[in-house]
Amino acid sequence: MVGMLPYDDVDSNLRAMAGRAEGFGRNAIGGLHGSVYSVTTLAGTSSISQIYAFFHDGPGSLREGCRRKEPLWIVFEVSGTIHLSSYLSVSSYKTIDGRGQRIKFTGKGLRLKECEHIIVCNLEFEGGRGHDVDGIQIKPNSRHIWIDRCSLRDYDDGLIDITRQSTDITISRCYFAQHDKTMLIGADPTHVGDRCIRVTIHHCFFDGTRQRQPRVRFGKVHLYNNYTRNWAIYAVCASVESQIYSQCNIYEAATKKKTFEFYTEKAADKEEQKTGFIISEGDMFLNGAQPCSVTEKIEESMFHPSEYYPTWTMEAAQHSLRDVLRLCTGWQGITRPIDQMVLN
Structure with a gap:
């Protein structure tokens, strides 16, 4: 339905989110088979305004749960x-579920290192500072991850x-803004x-981010029904051996019209x-955004998403989709659902 x-x-x-992601992260179950862990303190207070947790740890803290x-x-x-003085490392089989509250991370971000089955939902990330500081850093050897309905802006790295x-x-229904190097895939x-x-x-809605929506090396990336506008360098970049399938997205240019960039690099073993x-x-290309040239070479081995998952929810790229993505991406003020597993 449009x-x-x-x-x-x-x-x-x-x-209900467990195992429900579309696409490559579809098997992520997060903490489905575990207990509910309640974060009751963000620095020893429950004020709804600004709460700063520089070093807070222990029972009831997010760091303890992760x-x-x-x-x-x-x-x-x-x-x-939550002002993170160091990365918040997340271990396997965790769901960090922000529904029902408004949680914002600053300072540092989440680190998903050598873990699997992670769901991160309905959180905000803003104002990350320091060298190599990302909002969500996924490395190394992590898999089965779903990032949904998060708002991310203004970090010093990605x-x-x-x-x-x-x-x-x-990565679904996320909002990205006020940033330079938005998303790097492949080191x-x-x-x-x-x-x-x-x-x-x-x-997802990439709202005036400058570049890397995303930039990809080596990997296979399926982009569909995203809205990217007002980039300053390019929208999407394919580098060494990467394969990007861009399907029914909306690209709306500002002064920079180049939508797709191609960088040439040499793999270490080639x-x-x-x-x-x-x-x-x-x-859909708006305001002079340039589509792919018909002369761009496509490898015969270019992947198709249907080789990896049978279905995905997609509609034609049109103005109604753009309007929906403006409203329904990023953090949402929704009520936390009841845990039916407890009731049953």
Whole structure:
């Protein structure tokens, strides 16, 4: 149906998100089989205004829940801003579920390192400071991850970076703004293990971010039903051996009209330099945004999403989709669903 986003029933109960992502992250179950862990303190207070947690740890803290080894569905009983003095590392089988509250991270971000089955939902990331500081850093060797309905802006490095053989990831319904190097997929040409990377990005709004929506090395990336506007360098970049399938997205240019960029680099285990490849299918180009040239070479081995997952919720790129994405991406003021597993 025109103007409808996917996942219209994942808020029907608390754990309905588990295993429901579309695309490469579709197997992510988060803390489905664990207890509900309630974050009750963000620095020893429950004020709804500004709450700063520089070093806070211990029972009831988010850091304590994220480090535990058992599966957990983490929810928040308080709202506020968590100023992270160091990265918040997340262990396997965790859901960090911000529905029902308003949680904003500043300072540093989340680190998903050598973990699997992570769901991150309905959080804000803003004002990350320091060298190599990302909003959500996914490396190394992490997999089965779903990032949904998060708002990210103004970090010193990336908003989301996916590198070092991390794979099977979906990013959906997120809002990106006020940033330069938005999303890097694939670390650099020496990390040839990144050939395993597979990422789906759909129903996201890139609102005036300058570049890397995303930039890809080596990996396979499926982009569909995203809205990217007012970039300053390019919208999407394909570099060494990457394969990008851009399907029914909306690209609206400002002064810079180049939508797709192609960078040539040499993989560490190859003799010749190579660029990446992009297929653009059903995309809408507005305000002079330039489509892919028909002369761009496409490898015969270019992947198709249907080789990896049978269905995905997609509509034609049109103005009604653009209007919906302006309203329905990023953090949402929704009520936290009831945990039906407890009731049953």
